[in-house]
Amino acid sequence: MKTFKVAGFYLAGQNNAQEIRLLDGLIINREDEKQSWLIELFVDPCYEELLRSYEKQKDELKVQVIITHPSNDPALFSAQIRALNKLENGINVLFEGELLHMRNEYAKQILADLVHEGLEGEELIETFDIYLRQRKNARSDKTS
Known part of the structure; x- marks a missing residue:
């Protein structure tokens, strides 16, 4: 163990x-x-x-x-x-x-969630970057 x-x-x-x-x-x-x-x-x-x-x-x-x-x-x-x-x-x-x-699946999970929310273009890129830096897939008030 x-x-x-x-x-x-x-x-x-x-x-x-x-x-x-x-x-x-x-x-x-x-x-x-x-x-x-x-x-x-x-x-x-x-x-x-x-x-x-x-x-x-x-x-x-x-x-x-x-x-x-x-x-x-x-x-x-x-x-x-x-x-x-x-x-x-x-x-x-x-x-x-x-x-x-595994850890490399985390980025795929976040991206799929954001696309499902309808994000695209620069908003998708910026939000994806924020989520990766936060290390969680919860929307932050800072991203609004």
Whole structure:
């Protein structure tokens, strides 16, 4: 098994992603036959209601994890919440998931989302550049 620091975490939605600000986080490549990963996050209690709603759904979630350093491209996972515990100073969340895309697929995902939104020409190029620098596919108020 290999363990890495989580530098960023996003719940990926259709054409957007919701950042979950971290207090701390680790991701573990279990290196098993299923290619499974464990993602353990320690987050602010303000996310409890949102995360509990996903926990109750028991559906697979698309999540983006920035591993080790904020400048790295996010890795896309299909994951489920396996445990959610309220602690004194935050919420501990354990996800189990599988890696969906390698890093070079991230740019394709962003481009497809922007084209789907109807962007073209210079607006497409500028917005694509902004999204790549932000390392997430959520629209920023700065891009308006």
